[in-house]
Amino acid sequence: MLLNTSVALAIGLGWTLAQAAGTQNVAAATAAGPANVLQLSASGQAEAPQDLLTLTLATTREGTDAAAVQGELSQAVDQALAVLRKDVQAGQMEVHTGEFSVLPRYDREGRINGWQGRASVVLQGRDFARITQAAARASAMSVAGMGFGLSREQRERLEGQAQAQAIARFRAKAGEIARAFGLGDYTLREVSVSSDEQGDAPRPYGLNRMAMAAAAPVAPPVEPGRGIVHVTVSGSIQAR
Secondary structure: OHHHHHHHHHHHHHHHHHHHHHHHHHHHHHHHOOOOEEEEEEEEEEEEEOOEEEEEEEEEEEEOOHHHHHHHHHHHHHHHHHHHHHHOEOOOEEEEEEEEEEEEEEOOOOOEEEEEEEEEEEEEEOOHHHHHHHHHHOOOOEEEEEEEEOOHHHHHHHHHHHHHHHHHHHHHHHHHHHHHOOOOOEEEEEEEEEEEEEOOOOEEOOOOHHHHHHOOOOOOOOOOOEEEEEEEEEEEEEEO
């Protein structure tokens, strides 16, 4: 009876060890993942003249009374908007208020000895002449900055071109790599597409309000650069 029990235990132990070894082999195969998986990326780009102008008008005020400074800023903004609204046209020139702040000014002892404020109005659109001429007529504020970019329509067009280029390069590179490893074809496992736009940095202007008041209204010169859209396609393939 004891012998039979020992034999049964030995058989059971052997089966358990075999089962454990089989489980480990399956787990190892699962952990190893699919074979011949490669990571790669490719990019494309397209460029065109920047067709969107963003122009900022600003003014500053100082005084000993915060409410008075705020009132002067509000008046300047209202005067500028009254002039600018006459030239507003969807897509060509749009206007909105920007920064508006009134902050305390301190003396050497850290006591408030006055107030200083700044307000701005932003003009944006594709009609450069309309924007700059309107800005020149808004004499209550002066040009504080200017920047160029791509309109939504222009960016979408360039992004489509750059994306088609990036995808074609990705597919060509995937085929070349698969063949270099002696494999004839590949399947796409995962892919991601990202894009970004590059262009000229905004240009600051140092004209002050007194200088603008003394001079005749003159539209500031503008010269846009070129906008570039980059698209990158990244992903993994399985060569076979």
